[in-house]
Amino acid sequence: MSPADISKIEEILSSPKNIVITTHRSPDADALGSSLGLCHFLKKFEHHVNVITPNSYPEFLHWMPGHKEVINYETQKKVAKAIVKNADLIFCLDYNILKRMEEFGEVVGKTTALKILIDHHQQPDSFPDFILSDVTASSTAQLIFNFIETLKGEKYIDKDIAECLYAGIMTDSGNFRFSTTTTETHRVVSKLLEAGVRPDKIYTLIFDDNTQERMNLLGHTLLNKLKYFPEFHTSMISLTRDELKQFRYRQGDTEGFVNYPLSIKGVKFSALMIEKKDLVKLSFRSKGNFSVNKFARLHFSGGGHDNAAGGESRISLDETVTKFISLLPQYKEELLKEK
Ligand code: 5GP
Ligand code: MN
Numbered sequence: 001m002s003p004a005d006i007s008k009i010e011e012i013l014s015s016p017k018n019i020v021i022t023t024h025r026s027p028d029a030d031a032l033g034s035s036l037g038l039c040h041f042l043k044k045f046e047h048h049v050n051v052i053t054p055n056s057y058p059e060f061l062h063w064m065p066g067h068k069e070v071i072n073y074e075t076q077k078k079v080a081k082a083i084v085k086n087a088d089l090i091f092c093l094d095y096n097i098l099k100r101m102e103e104f105g106e107v108v109g110k111t112t113a114l115k116i117l118i119d120h121h122q123q124p125d126s127f128p129d130f131i132l133s134d135v136t137a138s139s140t141a142q143l144i145f146n147f148i149e150t151l152k153g154e155k156y157i158d159k160d161i162a163e164c165l166y167a168g169i170m171t172d173s174g175n176f177r178f179s180t181t182t183t184e185t186h187r188v189v190s191k192l193l194e195a196g197v198r199p200d201k202i203y204t205l206i207f208d209d210n211t212q213e214r215m216n217l218l219g220h221t222l223l224n225k226l227k228y229f230p231e232f233h234t235s236m237i238s239l240t241r242d243e244l245k246q247f248r249y250r251q252g253d254t255e256g257f258v259n260y261p262l263s264i265k266g267v268k269f270s271a272l273m274i275e276k277k278d279l280v281k282l283s284f285r286s287k288g289n290f291s292v293n294k295f296a297r298l299h300f301s302g303g304g305h306d307n308a309a310g311g312e313s314r315i316s317l318d319e320t321v322t323k324f325i326s327l328l329p330q331y332k333e334e335l336l337k338e339k
Pocket of ligand 2: 030031094120139140172
């Protein structure tokens with residue numbers, strides 16, 4: 001974002017506007033925390049602000065201040081379309097292409113409202129009027145903090161804003177352990193703690209929300225469903241719809257499962273495949289130089305970051321597993337490389 005861009009945005013925000021904040025489908029804590037954090041900030045300046053998500057999100061995010069006002073496009077299409085039509089300004093947070101919002105992306109794509117993208121995924125699209133993209137940032141929430149600083153708004157960051165942003169940074173940085181965790185991450189977090197965040201409280205709200213069924217599903221998954229391919233430094237998990245049903249699956253229950261295979265010593269590449277109603281959803285994680293973003297884009301119509309990406313498959317779960325395994329030999333050299 002150039003100084004000229006910032007001046008233009010300051011000028012736009014200097015009088016009350018109709019603002020819509022959007023984020024990717026199946027919002028995670030970074031997507032929702034960035035959206036609500038920015039929403040609370042903008043509301044301090046007389047703007048009319050709505051957060052619209054493409055669909056619902058897990059219950060462990062319902063504690064976030066402002067959750068009750070969030071509009072779910074999937075269940076409130078008419079309302080959402082009317083609000084988007086009336087918008088002067090649309091923020092696009094934590095996604096790089098409109099396709100990440102599926103049908104709601106088409107609605108946003110058709111409007112003439114000015115669009116500001118703030119994101120940390122690779123290959124940001126050219127549709128927005130203003131782009132604040134940093135693929136090295138731990139999270140979009142960290143970039144929202146920077147954006148607020150750029151607007152000289154740091155003094156307006158209250159506990160509600162700080163809790164939303166902290167949740168995004170904490171989760172997207174893997175609780176401050178991924179390589180994207182930098183001095184900048186900790187600088188921002190220290191400011192958020194000064195604004196009143198209690199790390200133990202936020203951690204508990206997000207991670208200590210399990211049902212017994214989820215714990216049992218995790219046990220079943222690790223005991224019966226983990227496949228390990230030592231010759232490729234790769235491990236994977238696949239879960240059928242029947243298995244999810246058996247353990248009374250709630251949205252978000254498989255969140256984080258993809259990290260378990262990666263904790264096997266030597267494993268550099270892990271995959272999680274979940275059978276959905278009419279597609280298979282894939283999550284990928286890696287350590288070191290193996291780019292799962294590239295892998296997901298090339299083979300599973302997806303994308304993301306170098307070490308965390310996702311995609312989808314329109315063939316059966318069994319066929320998807322077979323396809324995944326058959327792809328490994330061509331990456332053998334890359335996967336066996338040190339680092
Ligand atoms: P997760 O595995 O946690 O769902 O997603 C990991 C990363 O990959 C996230 O940054 C997410 O935005 C990205 N991602 C997940 N699924 C998709 C997808 O279908 N398409 C694209 N382009 N990115 C995805
Ligand atoms: Mn993110």
